[in-house]
Amino acid sequence: MKRSTINDVAKIAGVSKATVSHVLNNTRFVEEPTKNRVLQAIQEIGYRPSNVARSLTTNQTNTIGVVISDASNFFFGEILRGLEDILRQCGYGLVVCNTDETLEREAEYLDYLLRQRVDGIIAAATSERWDVLLRMDMQHTPVVFMDRTFEGQEGPFVGVDNKAAARLAVEHLIKDGHKNIGILAGLQRLSTMRERLAGTIKLSRKQA
Amino acid sequence: MKRSTINDVAKIAGVSKATVSHVLNNTRFVEEPTKNRVLQAIQEIGYRPSNVARSLTTNQTNTIGVVISDASNFFFGEILRGLEDILRQCGYGLVVCNTDETLEREAEYLDYLLRQRVDGIIAAATSERWDVLLRMDMQHTPVVFMDRTFEGQEGPFVGVDNKAAARLAVEHLIKDGHKNIGILAGLQRLSTMRERLAGTIKLSRKQA
DNA sequence: TTGTAAGCGTTATCAT
C-alpha cells in the first residue's frame, strides 16, 4: 500500500490540504473542531509528513553536514556530541562525513552534501581545495570551518589559538625548570600542528 | 542569485530538461555532440542536481539511518566505519542518530528518520517500543536490527551469539584451571548482557 | 475561518 499523503488526511478530515498543512505547522488559526478532525485523521492513518516534499518548497532541508577526518577520534567525537545536542533541539539533523584526511573523499562528500542541499556545512578541512571547490557555491550553502585553517581561507572560522596554547605549555615547563623540551608535531600538513610548533620555536630560541 | 536548475542547463544547451536528465543519469542514448553541449553547460554554470527534487519523484533518498546509543563508543564506532565504507561506494549517505540509550530520543529519532524518508534503518534498539512504533510503517521503511534484540522483535537481525561466546570464554577459563570466575554484566536491560550471563550460568551450575 | 491553485526541481510516460 502506498504511503499516506497530506491529501489522504485532508480527504478523511473533510478539509483542504492547506488546512492540514496549517495545523501541522501552527501557521494560521484553525477552529478547534476542525483541528481535531485533522489530528484525528492523522492518527487514524499514521500520517507522517514528507520532509523531502517539504524541503522542495521551503527550500531548506533542516539538515547540516559535518566534514571531519574521523568521528571515532576523541576530539571530533566530542565535537559531534555537542553539535548534535544543539541541533536536535533546533529540529536539525546531522550528516557526518568521515574523510580520513583524504582529499578525494573530501571532495566527494562536499559534492554529496551540496546535492543534498544541506542548509550549511561545518568542516575541519584537510585540503586547500575547499578554496576552489567552494568559491562557486558559497553564495548558496554557508560553510563554517573549524579547527583547521588553510591558505586563502576566508569567512567564519572556529578554532583554538594553537600558537598561544603551545607557548603557554612550554612556558609552564620552563618555569618548572625543565631544560630539554620536545614536541610531537606530527602532520605538518595540518595548520594546527604548524601553529603549535610555531608557538614553541621562538621560545626555544629565546631560551638558547 | 538563485541556484541553477536543470532548466537553466537545458536552456543553455538548447535541449529539453529530459535530455539533460538523461545524460546525467545515463538513462538513454544521447548523441555525442548533444551530450557535450549539456556537459559544457553544466560546467559553465556549476550546476548540481538537487537530490531533494530527485527524491520526490524517484521516491528514494539514497540515505540510510543508523540508530545507536553512542557513536563514540568503540564498538559502534567500528560498525559505523564499516557501514560508511560500503554505503559510500553504493552512493548512499548515512545519518547517524545517537540515543544515549534513551527511549525518548530513540522515538524522536525514529520519527525524524521516517519523515526524512530514509530508504532504510539500521538500529541497535534499546527500547521495546520499536515493536509498537514500527508496526505501522514497516511496510514502507525496512528496518534491520543489530546487536540487540527484544521481545517481539521480528524480521532481519544481525548480531553475535552472545550466549555461545560467553560459554566459550568461561570454558576456556575453566580449562585453564580457574575456579572463581566473575562476569561483568552491567545493564541487564540489554539483551546482549542477558544472553552473556545466560551463557555462563548453566556452566557455573554444572561446575558446582 | 477555510479553500484553490501555482510552484518547487526532478523523473517518467508518451509522443514525435
Place this chain on the structure above:
DNA sequence: ATGATAACGCTTACAA
C-alpha cells in the same frame, strides 16, 4: 534521437 508534460507531496499567496 529528442521533446512535452504530467506527476511527486508539500507550502503559500490569493480568494472567498
